[in-house]
Amino acid sequence: MSGRTTALTPPEDAVPPVRHPDAPAPGEPLGSHYDQCFGCGEEQPHGLRLAATAGEGVSVTATFTVRPAHQGAPGLAHGGVLATALDETLGALQWLLRVIAVTGRLETDFVRPVPVGTELHLEARVTGVHGRKIYSTATGRIGGPDGPVAVRADALFIEVAIDHFIDNGRPEEINAALADPDQVRVARAFEVNP
Numbered sequence: 001m002s003g004r005t006t007a008l009t010p011p012e013d014a015v016p017p018v019r020h021p022d023a024p025a026p027g028e029p030l031g032s033h034y035d036q037c038f039g040c041g042e043e044q045p046h047g048l049r050l051a052a053t054a055g056e057g058v059s060v061t062a063t064f065t066v067r068p069a070h071q072g073a074p075g076l077a078h079g080g081v082l083a084t085a086l087d088e089t090l091g092a093l094q095w096l097l098r099v100i101a102v103t104g105r106l107e108t109d110f111v112r113p114v115p116v117g118t119e120l121h122l123e124a125r126v127t128g129v130h131g132r133k134i135y136s137t138a139t140g141r142i143g144g145p146d147g148p149v150a151v152r153a154d155a156l157f158i159e160v161a162i163d164h165f166i167d168n169g170r171p172e173e174i175n176a177a178l179a180d181p182d183q184v185r186v187a188r189a190f191e192v193n194p
C-alpha cells in the first residue's frame with residue numbers, strides 16, 4: 001500500500017462519471033456478469049443472487065434477500081455477506097460505464113443489524129473517475145427503498161483489461177467462460193468504450 005492514498009473521496013482533478021451511450025436504460029434489469037458469480041450468478045447455488053437494475057446517471061439499485069445460509073449471529077446477516085452485497089452492487093456500476101474494473105478498496109459501515117428474511121434495498125453511484133480509478137459509494141436500506149440505512153460503503157475500483165481475468169483466473173473456469181458465447185458477449189459489452 002506504500003505510496004497509495006487510502007482516501008475514498010475523488011481527488012480534486014477527478015472528472016464526473018460519464019454514462020456510456022449504450023448503457024442499459026434506467027429501470028432495465030442488468031442481469032449477471034457471470035453465471036457463477038457469488039454475488040449475482042443465477043447458476044451459483046451458494047450465492048446471493050443479487051438482482052441489479054440500471055438507475056439514472058451512473059447509478060444502480062439492487063435487492064438481496066438475507067437467507068438462513070447468510071447468518072453470522074443467530075438470525076442476523078453476517079457482516080461479510082453484507083459487504084459482498086455492497087461490493088456486488090458497486091461492481092454493477094460497470095454496466096453503465098462499460099468498463100471492466102475490480103475492487104481495490106472497500107470501506108464498510110455497519111449501521112444496523114440485518115435479520116434473516118430481510119430484503120436489503122441497495123443503491124450505488126459513481127462519484128468520480130481519475131484515470132483508471134473509479135470512486136463510488138453505496139447504501140443498503142431495510143424496510144423498503146426509503147427505509148433506514150443498515151449498511152453503507154465507499155469504494156475504489158480499478159479499471160482492468162479482460163486479460164486480468166485470463167491471466168489470473170483458474171484455467172478450468174476461464175476456458176469454460178471463453179467457450180460460452182453468452183459470457184463472451186457480456187465481456188465484449190464491457191470492453192467497448194466511446
Ligand SMILES: CCCCCCCCCCCC(=O)SCCNC(=O)CCNC(=O)[C@H](O)C(C)(C)COP(=O)(O)OP(=O)(O)OC[C@H]1O[C@@H](n2cnc3c(N)ncnc32)[C@H](O)[C@@H]1OP(=O)(O)O
Pocket residue numbers: 003004005006033039087088091094100101102103104105131132133156158160186187190
Ligand atoms: C467478463 C466481465 C467481467 C466483469 C467483472 C466484474 C467483477 C465485479 C465483481 C465484484 C467486485 C469484486 O469483487 S472484484 C474482486 C476483488 N478484487 C481483486 O481481486 C483485485 C485484486 N487486486 C489487483 O488485481 C490489483 O491490485 C489491481 C488490479 C486492483 C491494481 O493493480 P494494477 O493494475 O497493477 O494497478 P496499480 O498500478 O497498482 O494501481 C493503479 C492506480 O490505482 C491505485 N490503487 C490500486 N489499488 C489500490 C488500493 N487498494 N487502494 C488505493 N489505491 C489503489 C494505485 O495507487 C494507482 O493510482 P495512481 O498512481 O494511478 O494514482
